[in-house]
Amino acid sequence: MKFSRLIFANLFRKKARLILTIGSFAIALFLFTFLAVVKGAFSRGTELAGADRLVVINRVGLIQTLPLSYDDKIRAISGVKFVTHNHWFGGVYQDEKNFFPQFAVDIENHRQVMTEFKVPDDQWSNFVKDQQGAVAGAGLAKRFGWKIGDRIPLKNALYGTTKTWEFNLDGIYHNDKPGGDESQFWLQWKYFDENVPAAVKSTAGWYVIKLDNPDDAARVGKAIDTLFANSSSETKTETESAFQANFAKQLGNIEFLILTIGSVVFFTLLLVTGNTMAISVRERTSELAVLKAIGFTDRSVLFFVLAESLVIALIGGVLGLGLAILAIPVVGATLNGLLPPLLLSVSVLSVGLGFALLVGAASGLLPGIGAMRLRVVNALRRV
Amino acid sequence: MIRVDGRSDSASLIKVRGLNKTYSRGGEQIQVLQGLNLDVDKGDFVAFMGPSGSGKTTLLNLLGGLDVPSAGSITVDGDEITHMSASKLTHWRARHVGFIFQMYNLIPVLTAFQNVELPLLLTKLSKSERRKHVETALGVVGLTDRMNHYPRQLSGGQEQRVTIARAIVSDPTFLLCDEPTGDLDRKSADEIMALIDELVGKYNKTILMVTHDSLVAARAHMTLHLDKGVLVEGGKSPQQVLAGGAA
Numbered sequence: 001m002k003f004s005r006l007i008f009a010n011l012f013r014k015k016a017r018l019i020l021t022i023g024s025f026a027i028a029l030f031l032f033t034f035l036a037v038v039k040g041a042f043s044r045g046t047e048l049a050g051a052d053r054l055v056v057i058n059r060v061g062l063i064q065t066l067p068l069s070y071d072d073k074i075r076a077i078s079g080v081k082f083v084t085h086n087h088w089f090g091g092v093y094q095d096e097k098n099f100f101p102q103f104a105v106d107i108e109n110h111r112q113v114m115t116e117f118k119v120p121d122d123q124w125s126n127f128v129k130d131q132q133g134a135v136a137g138a139g140l141a142k143r144f145g146w147k148i149g150d151r152i153p154l155k156n157a158l159y160g161t162t163k164t165w166e167f168n169l170d171g172i173y174h175n176d177k178p179g180g181d182e183s184q185f186w187l188q189w190k191y192f193d194e195n196v197p198a199a200v201k202s203t204a205g206w207y208v209i210k211l212d213n214p215d216d217a218a219r220v221g222k223a224i225d226t227l228f229a230n231s232s233s234e235t236k237t238e239t240e241s242a243f244q245a246n247f248a249k250q251l252g253n254i255e256f257l258i259l260t261i262g263s264v265v266f267f268t269l270l271l272v273t274g275n276t277m278a279i280s281v282r283e284r285t286s287e288l289a290v291l292k293a294i295g296f297t298d299r300s301v302l303f304f305v306l307a308e309s310l311v312i313a314l315i316g317g318v319l320g321l322g323l324a325i326l327a328i329p330v331v332g333a334t335l336n337g338l339l340p341p342l343l344l345s346v347s348v349l350s351v352g353l354g355f356a357l358l359v360g361a362a363s364g365l366l367p368g369i370g371a372m373r374l375r376v377v378n379a380l381r382r383v
Numbered sequence: 384m385i386r387v388d389g390r391s392d393s394a395s396l397i398k399v400r401g402l403n404k405t406y407s408r409g410g411e412q413i414q415v416l417q418g419l420n421l422d423v424d425k426g427d428f429v430a431f432m433g434p435s436g437s438g439k440t441t442l443l444n445l446l447g448g449l450d451v452p453s454a455g456s457i458t459v460d461g462d463e464i465t466h467m468s469a470s471k472l473t474h475w476r477a478r479h480v481g482f483i484f485q486m487y488n489l490i491p492v493l494t495a496f497q498n499v500e501l502p503l504l505l506t507k508l509s510k511s512e513r514r515k516h517v518e519t520a521l522g523v524v525g526l527t528d529r530m531n532h533y534p535r536q537l538s539g540g541q542e543q544r545v546t547i548a549r550a551i552v553s554d555p556t557f558l559l560c561d562e563p564t565g566d567l568d569r570k571s572a573d574e575i576m577a578l579i580d581e582l583v584g585k586y587n588k589t590i591l592m593v594t595h596d597s598l599v600a601a602r603a604h605m606t607l608h609l610d611k612g613v614l615v616e617g618g619k620s621p622q623q624v625l626a627g628g629a630a
Contacts, residue, residue, distance in 0.1 A: 002504050009492040290488040293449060294502050294549070295477020297470060376449045380484070 003300075007307045010284070018312070021276045025316020025356060026323060028269040032262060033324035033352045034331070037342045039258045043245075052214040053113065054221055055243040056207040059234035062247075065203035066233050074207060077223050079216035084109035085204035087192060089185075091154030091165060093144070100140055102154065102185040103205075104192035113210045116177050123148065123171030131191045134167035137182035138174050139341065148172065154185075159196040179343045208240070266359065273363035277309050281367040288371050289379030298372040305368035306361060313360025317353050324352070385429050385605045387614045389420030394461075396589055397423040397446065397557065402455035404441050415441050417612040419455070423557075428583045428590045430600035433609035439593040440561060442609065446591060447480045447559045448472045460556050477505050481550030485562035487542040489534040495521065495545045496530040502553045520552040521545075523586075524578060540571030547578060557589035558582070564599050576602050 011018060056074065058064035068085065075083045089102035107128050111119070119127070119135055127133040136146055146152065150169045155162065167187055175182050193201055211220060221237035228235045238246070281288070288301055325344060332342035384391070389400055399421040406413045415438040423429055431439045444450040446457060448464050456465045459479060467475060489498045499520050503513045521527050524544040534542050543563060550558055563579065564572035576599055582588040583604075592603060600606045608615045 013492050295505050
């Protein structure tokens with residue numbers, strides 16, 4: 001394009017200012033992308049939750065257990081297709097910082113309810129036969145370099161005296177939903193139940209129910225809670241997505257926090273770049289006037305200013321997104337499973353780039369309009 | 384032939400009739416130009432002189448289509464420009480007017496070549512055609528060997544030559560010079576005036592120039608004085624001109 005030389009020449013007029021402005025964009029875009037990825041990680045559980053699943057927990061809270069006897073009673077409610085129960089294990093692998101979720105699972109019903117988790121049949125069969133067996137998510141196995149047949153010791157102090165439980169890795173599961181969780185560790189509930197103190201025996205941490213029809217969710221949920229009302233362990237039943245959302249909220253209103261920080265980043269960037277563009281245009285008043293005098297139209301002057309701010313936004317945006325592409329996997333690995341997996345999707349990158357261009361256009365618009373409305377006679381008189 | 388009595392019947396290149404320009408400043412109406420007439424033919428070189436605030440630059444701005452008059456008309460090569468829309472006027476300027484400013488007003492981040500090329504970016508010329516035109520213009524002003532220099536690498540006189548090359552590169556109908564030597568030493572001023580003389584004498588360019596320097600003005604075909612908003616030839620009073628005294 002024949003005007004590109006003029007645009008780029010003006011862009012590189014003050015190199016330090018250009019570098020700082022591009023740097024502002026890059027940092028802001030990196031922060032934006034990182035926040036979007038963290039937000040995505042928290043909301044992914046909700047998005048991927050089965051629409052036809054309910055979660056039943058103790059009304060007091062997730063830390064309180066429910067009697068195992070509820071299993072048959074829940075199963076008897078019309079509309080319930082399968083029921084499975086889990087228990088939090090909470091062991092430590094080598095070091096406390098190596099956190100990952102561990103569940104004692106009901107091997108008879110787990111696969112029917114949690115259908116997104118795929119374990120090869122032969123591996124599942126070995127797991128079922130092996131009382132000390134375990135299944136790990138592919139991501140978890142990769143994280144610690146585990147392979148089938150490995151012996152995995154988990155130190156546990158939650159149930160009686162501190163002791164080390166030994167498990168044989170019989171299987172590795174994959175999640176067939178893109179971005180789905182592959183960080184869990186499963187052991188057999190029966191093995192768990194046999195080795196915990198009497199107070200914990202025959203209990204479930206929570207139940208997961210698969211429905212015949214998702215439309216029955218409200219009715220079945222109400223029926224379950226009504227059934228156990230006024231019992232020693234009242235229940236709270238909600239859809240799996242609501243459960244996931246409430247679980248995430250235990251950490252605070254992440255979404256609000258992220259939106260607030262994101263908005264601050266947006267407006268700060270807008271002010272910084274808007275001010276930079278305004279100064280840049282003001283410095284060139286006489287040059288813009290000359291351009292208009294020799295025949296450049298108001299629109300072309302607006303175009304030059306907008307093009308400059310968009311090029312800055314594009315370069316800064318691409319740098320910021322590149323930084324995010326490099327840094328997010330490293331940050332994710334450093335978090336060691338403390339957060340759900342941090343996934344940088346193409347849609348987040350596209351939104352990020354769109355965000356950068358939007359800020360670029362907005363910051364160049366006012367100075368551009370000012371340049372467009374510049375009266376040549378007045379501007380030349382100022383020289 | 385240059386006339387200021389408004390009686391020329393010939394098809395002048397530039398024809399100004401009854402030109403008025405009034406500014407409003409602090410609620411007060413200031414009449415800068417009043418009923419001004421002017422006829423300039425192709426190849427004429429006219430200098431405007433007058434005290435500060437007499438309206439010289441205002442007249443130049445009106446002739447160049449940078450400002451609009453309060454009353455009267457300006458016709459250039461058959462086109463009446465006083466009633467053109469702003470956008471039409473912009474296109475007209477690109478085609479018909481070459482500007483030479485006192486402060487050169489080159490784009491500092493562009494080389495001499497790129498500065499001269501600017502007006503051609505508005506045309507449909509190809510890159511190679513543009514190059515040919517720019518090299519020719521720079522050749523006329525004697526700066527072919529400086530075409531890749533930035534303005535900061537040139538002397539004041541050389542910068543003004545680049546401005547002249549930028550003004551002539553698109554072969555406009557006429558050139559407007561606002562104090563072209565005002566920021567130069569005598570030697571550089573003489574060189575620039577020699578160049579302007581050459582543009583008139585050799586290339587038959589029509590030039591209208593504002594200057595404070597009587598030596599510079601002396602090189603024009605005619606010097607007109609702006610006095611009380613009226614153009615006056617040497618030896619006449621504004622009253623005579625307003626009364627329509629014969630030249």
